[in-house]
Amino acid sequence: MASLAVPWWLFLIWTCLGVSLVHCDPTYETYYFDQKIDHFGFYEDSTFKQRYLVSDTHWKKPGGPILFYTGNEGDITLFSNNTGFMWDIAEELGAMLIFAEHRYYGESMPYGNLSYSDPKHLNYLTSEQALADFAVLIRFFKAHGDAKHSPVIAIGGSYGGMLAAWMRMKYPHDVVGALAASAPIWQFEDLVPCSLYYQIVTNDFKKSGSGCAESVSKSWAALNRMAETDDGIRWLSSAFHMCSPLKGKEDVTAMKGWLSETWVNLAMVDYPYPANFLEPLPAWPIQEVCKHLTNPNLDDKGLLQNIFEAINVYYNYTGETPCLNTSQTAVGSLDDLGWSYQACTEMVMPFCPDGVNDMFEPQKWNFEAYSDDCYKQWGVRPRETWITTIYGGKNISSASNIIFSNGDLDPWSAGGVKQSLSESLVAILIPDGAHHLDLRSNNAYDPKSVIEARALEVAYMKKWIKEYRQQLNIWDV
Incomplete structure (x- = not known):
């Protein structure tokens, strides 16, 4: 996708x-x-x-x-x-x-x-x-x-x-x-700003610890710099305890996507008591994560080492996970295949972190690229305005x-x-x-x-x- x-x-x-x-x-x-x-x-x-x-x-x-x-x-x-x-x-x-x-x-x-x-x-x-x-x-x-x-x-x-x-x-x-x-019936077309979603995630991190969101924000450039050399990529593989070593810039790009999804997952499960839907987690897990992200002004390796400690709260709170995998997901009994088809037909939800008002790398919403990916996977193209046509949008x-x-x-x-x-x-x-x-x-x-x-x-x-x-x-x- x-x-x-x-x-x-x-x-x-x-x-x-x-x-x-x-x-x-x-x-x-x-x-x-x-x-x-x-x-x-x-x-x-x-x-x-x-x-x-x-x-x-x-x-x-x-x-x-x-x-x-x-x-x-x-x-x-x-x-x-x-x-x-x-x-x-x-x-x-x-x-x-x-x-x-x-x-x-x-x-x-x-x-x-x-x-x-x-x-x-x-x-x-x-x-x-x-x-x-x-x-x-x-x-x-x-x-x-x-x-x-x-x-x-x-x-x-x-x-x-x-x-x-x-x-x-x-x-x-x-x-x-x-x-x-929690029904996002207006997350379609331009009914709401496509950047607002990631702003809410960022605010969760900002309120959970000083320097936390800033550390995440600065980590993307640090990762990009590490990806410029083979030594940097090897260091990332070791520091993040990867199950399979990263092999190049493409793997680091995938790693950044994996990290972004982790931060978002934490916002989803920021509950006031322990839960274990995706992974076993403590109460108010973002607060626990932010304990490792108090200093956004460290050098690249110091900052990224703290990023590892932070995501370890999510993936290894029990201490039983031997290594991390950037393809690691936790969809449980849900069907990712079916939803990928629905997202490529009716459920077209625009998202666009801007990197200014949120802690994520900026990415513009590009419906044409999205449609092309859908066609490659399913042989169908999404209908961007269909949901608002049949269900009324804000009307x-x-x-x-x-x-x-x-x-x-x-x-x-x-x-x-x-x-x-x-x-x-x-x-x-x-x-x-x-x-x-x-x-x-x-x-x-x-x-x-x-x-x-x-x-x-x-x-x-x-x-x-x-x-x-x-x-x-x-x-x-």
Whole structure:
């Protein structure tokens, strides 16, 4: 993919980062539903098995609410086991939980083993088709007995949060409301400055330690100078304990990309308690990293030695990692291949660190280069303006009953809705929150801001449920 954008696989990681610690008892049943491969045409009339998970332990039937997780780009069990907020509130709301798997991920493969074989078989991997899957599945549920009058609330985080918001916009008759956590629905075209994302990462480092962001900023020139000589490249290989020695400038360029991704990952997981999604990490990991980056005025080797110590917090906090690998990623159970295709079709998100207002090397957004890389990989070209065409961009005032939650520490908040647009298009800000902290399970170290955010989210859900029942003249909450 083009180096001018956030790497396609990194968004997958971030999607997972916001989900909660594994809930203590995520009991569910697994089912499969026959979905049409193409909801919008009539020639392709085949079906596939869409997997979905159901927990009705706390469901107050008939008519109890349904919390419907709009599946992300990965195995749905990952999200079921890790979206603790839904499990935490199920009993209070008397809700059934449904986790619907996104087509082309996990076990929900429209063409089986051929699904990723060529662009023709991948042609139905779109957000529109996924939303239609969710709508058909909801209709199936509500056509049967005890769920006939159940209000449905869509919930998701990151890409799943985008889908939850779009679900309410496109299918308001199927879902009474949506919680879109850390959903960057405006990270498209020029809706927000393409440099803002990296500025948020930089601010996280600035507030976490004196000299920290400055050290990172100066490290790029130091790396460039080391890359000018064979001795410098050998020194880098040794100092950073590389599993495979760097062989030339191209490897150093790849190393810089790897370091950039590491700093961004740390911003994603800057949680107030230990977590181990990508790697085992301490509470407030950026503060721990910044303890090694207090002096930005050292010579090249001294500065870069500190950079190594800093990233070692991320990759080797347990002390069990023997060496580092610039191709080392941590995508877990998420599917990098599927998202790379989506990023090369609909999900075109511009990013452009400027090196002035952030601590990264400057890179201009170049859609043409991005498109060329997509064509080389997939044989398709992205449609830069398609998402705003079908979902409205910032023109969403006609929608209703959507909560947009964003954490101030989360770079993805750059593309999020951070100001309420109406009485029912509500923005909730979490000053101490990284990537959708509110979807994680309750924790003793939760900051007050996320506790208050969750309480407000539940209050809106109760309001939506009550209004739905009153409209149907059924009963009050």
